[in-house]
Amino acid sequence: MTEKIPLWQQYRDQFPVTKKLVYLNHAAVSPLSRRSAEAMQALAQDALENGSNHYMQWMAAYQGLRDATARMINATPAEIAIVKNTSEGIATVALGIDWKPGDIVVAFREEFPANFYPWKRLEAKGVTLRWLSVFDDLDLIDEAAKGARLLAISYVQYLSGYRVDLNRIGEICHRRGCFFFVDAIQGMGAFPIDVRASHIDALAADGHKWLLGPEGCGVLYVRQERQDEIDPVEFGWTNVAKYADYSSRDMALRHDAGRYECGTLNTIGCFGLQAACELLLEATIERVGEAIQALGDRIWQGAQELGFETLGSRSPETGAGIVCIRKPGVESPYIVSRLKDAGFIAAPRQGWVRIAPHFYISPAEVDSMLDQLKVLTNP
Secondary structure (H helix, E strand, O other), X not given: OOOOOOHHHXXXXXXXXXXXXXXXXXXXXXXXXXXXXXXXXXXXXXXXXXXXXXXXXXXXXXXXXXHHHHHHHOOOHHHEEEEOOHHHHHHHHHHHEOOOOOOEEEEEXXXXXXXXXXXXXXXXXXXXXXXXXXXXXXHHHHHHHOOOOEEEEEOEOOOOOOEOOHHHHHHHHHHHOOEEXXXXXXXXXXXXXXXXXXXXXXXXXXXXXXXXXXXXXXXXEEOHXXXXXXXXXXXXXXXXXXXXXXXXXXXXXXXXXXXXOOOOOOHHHHHHHHHHHHXXXXXXXXXXXXXXXXXXXXXXXXXXXXXXXXXXXXXXXXOOOOXXXXXXXXXXXXXXXXXXXXXXXXXXXXXXXXXXXXXXXXXXXXXXXXXXHHHHHOO
16 A cells, blocks of 8 residues: 655645745744745736736636635635735724724734734724633633624734634624624635634734745735625725726625725736645645645654743644743844754744744654754754
8 A cells, every 4th residue: 555645745845945945934934835835926927918808717716816815714706815924914903993982902912013003093992801811711811702793813823822712712703793803814724714614704924934825915815794884994906896897986895705806906916826825725735734744743752852942732632733941041143144054044032042844844854953052053
């Protein structure tokens, strides 16, 4: 019986970066796959040679990206808007809701600024912020969600790598009548998301991390029945239902999440991100998640055996692709710099070395990185 080929090996040739580097920085900016790069190169060549003669094919890429995103998170294409980045998606929700003095938002102290500042600014409108820790138990989250209008949390924390239980938090929000918003940039593409099962009302993610796409192109999901609650913050000609009729002055909004798309989109980015999403869907998010989890576990355990401190806690339920480590007496920028000299790409973050492998990285490469850590921290 033929042994099953590991997932990383099946897709290895899609990532030429592996010829030069062991890339462990997907929580920052990921390398492109061949498919993503070639899709964007084809669009650029088409525009070079034909101008906009094939414009309808360009528009098809928009719908292709919405379709692929919807498949990935169990949404419908009508619930997907194309945005510049996660921050724009978050701001669309935070600024588009008609807030009233006395409204309550549940937010979390450990969040990346993109999922912190927009909610904090609502205090100027009389909104009350209930601050929790992502490590608080579900009973505390349940109590905080009582009477709240919205809860905003990341699927995976950018520093600790802590992965929350979307289904259980979603159940709390659904039961409490609380709008559930998820910043998914550190989890989408790496681990399964089901917006229906998790009762997620809105979700935003950029393409350049775990989705393995280009910078400057992301997606915003808004549940169909919640779209009328969120006004477009930016308004241009494509927000309206009759945007294809240039003579129309009817400002009625589009009947789908396209109402949040203001003007011409990042067409070349859409080509690249659609190809990236389709590659992940082909590999299946479940298998991708299993591979990433195993690599993260390997780094976590190996670093501890070398005497490194690991940030937070890790379990099969809460682990993700991010592992942060540090060693007393050794500065993290020094470790990152020395790793880079040896061909391993990680990142310094708030005194920690953040390591974030994707599914195409081999276990042997992780072991080589750990060997390098041993050498450079034990002279």
